[in-house]
Amino acid sequence: MSQLTQTKTYVLPGYGNSGPGHWQTRWEALDASFVRVAMPDWDRPVREAWCETLDRTVVSELTGPLRFAAHSLGCLTLAHWALRIAGAAQIDKIAGALLVAPPDPSGPGFPRDAAGYGDLALAPLPFPSIVVASSDDPYGSLAFAERCARAWGSRLVEIGPRGHINADSGLGDWEEGRRHLASFLD
Template sequence: MNQAKTLVLPGYANSGPGHWQTRWEALEASFARVAMPDWDHPVRATWCATLDRAVADEPRGPICLAAHSLGCLTVAQWALRLASSAQLGKIAGALLVAPPDPAGPAFPRDAHGYDEIALEPLPFPSIVVASSDDPYGTLAFAERCAMGWGSRFIDIGPRGHINAESGLGDWEEARRWLASLVGCIAG
């Protein structure tokens, strides 16, 4: 089996040096960040088109997606509304960490087009990971997303927004969850 390529999708304002996504990229050459055109003023259509190009640029699968925060909502919208069947055929699975609630008080007001979330089964295996004290989305919201997307749901307890401030380091447990998705090899 081919080594899976993992596309890393940070959320609003990107993921800094201590973030688990950045650390994963430093650990494995098969992890590559999807560079969004404007990290501080996200537009859903633009972010979805950027993800679509990143998947198209990969000659074949398997491709895994490791998304955080607004990256989760981007993955869902792309998969359910934009991606072609050929593009979706490359995707082995997605780890969706800390989905933010667009109706929540902390949702970035500079993010546009995320007011409606498609809550239909994703066409690939997925895992939603949430924290019980995430200021950007409640546990109930994350569970609703997981149920709608047909995802396995994991509550990791009080870990904030599951970012650098959460003190997860290389977050080996989540790398194992990613590896558990069919075709996602993230040793």
């Protein structure tokens, strides 16, 4: 068995969850080591509740390495959890995080029923990370993604005009994203 299949990857969708055509859902279908974190309410997210759910999930894992494949609001949740909630024992399990299309809470497209996300956690993450951004994301500008990547100490990968990097972006199984995620085990 390869190291890729031995490493659990937690999938952190954003607002509304990720449907059947989304790359996160496709990755789960392709590889049983990808496990979605089931948030309490996908349509009315509360940052503290999402972070508590994430914390319980990671605490329940006895060993690592763990990776994260976060999209949209999942990126902001993961950053807040890692920087303000997680303990050293949880952080030590994490090999890295792929943070795709972080949304701007002050942007016009940000869901107004998402509570607690205005206070961004912007400091270096305690694990390796890559921020993937699109040049025409309606929920977060490239400048916002660059700001997040710089603050989080993440490598920034800009993939051109791909919208919100979701099912509507036509990425299919998004092999490029999987290669970025696999880099955390190299």
